[in-house]
Amino acid sequence: MKVVSLVPSITEALFDLGLTENEVIGRTKFCIHPKEKVKNVPRIGGTKNINIDKIRALQPDLILANKEENIKEQVEALMNDFKVMVTNVETIEDNYYLLKNLGKTFHKEDKAQVFNLKIYEILNQAKINSNIKVAYLIWKNPYMTIGSDTFIHKILSEIGFENIFKNRTRYPEIQTEDLAEADVIMLSSEPFPFKEKHIEELKEFYPEKKIMIVDGEAFSWYGTHIAKCGDYFEELIAEMNLFKHKFH
Structure with a gap:
């Protein structure tokens, strides 16, 4: 085919x-x-x-x-x-069925199931041990974030982050002052390619907050990608647990 x-x-x-x-x-x-x-x-x-x-x-x-x-x-x-x-694909379950359907369509059911199990295993292990409020930015000029009906939101929630924009939908535009509630501001590496200088810009407003660049693919690429992000999530969570320990 x-x-x-x-x-x-x-x-x-x-x-x-x-x-x-x-x-x-x-x-x-x-x-x-x-x-x-x-x-x-x-x-x-x-x-x-x-x-x-x-x-x-x-x-x-x-x-x-x-x-x-x-x-x-x-x-x-x-x-x-x-x-x-x-x-x-908006949820982890949607992703499960996406792979299942691709497996069926191309006669690769067994391989699809292996990836699905791996993804569930990674997400079950990737857990922060306390609640961290996060703002996840995908765009600049204007700043844009993610609402609760997005795949990124589901991955963040699965790991234990609380999205401060969970009452919004899709990809709302926000102002710098809307980030006040967040413990951590995540700047995604895609679709906007956030860099160190963008961290510095936000640090001027929020010197106390943890502001970091995260791997956009690990949060937004559905399909098989999460199956390869085990180490990445593990490191991220270790960093978050350390951060939480230090500040609380």
Whole structure:
């Protein structure tokens, strides 16, 4: 089966499940994992500006899209000519079924189950031993954060963080003063590439707070990615437990 993936984390999952470059025949420019395999797969634009003619030329049997990451009109245009599977992953359970469905679709059920079990194992072990209020920023100018109906929120909650914007939905814009309640401000490495200088800017307002850059992929890439983040979460939690111990 020839497949085009319009979703970076799903492209990674397909290769993790054992598909090859002969089966994954198209991807977006943001599909960067696994590096050594995606480099041989033709690009069909970005997640929000798909090149429909390029996809037509590839003649895939199946296109994998996502409700949040792709543009509805572009996906609907593809549906006129191709079989399109539209995914929507907001919870850990959604992710479980995403992998289960991919496993079923590509006859890789056993591999999908191995990844699902690994993800549950990692999330069960990754627990902070006290409540830490967090603000997780994904964008700057304006600052944007995450509401409770996002996958990132679910991962944070699973680990034991309390999202101070849990009463909001999707990706609300916020002001610097809205961060006052947070113990920790996390600056995600993507989609906005936060750097050290951005920590310094916020430190001027909040010298007392812990402000840190976190691996955006570990929190936002659904599919198989979390199965590889065990060490990362372990280190993060050790750092948080130390921080909490020091300040309380």
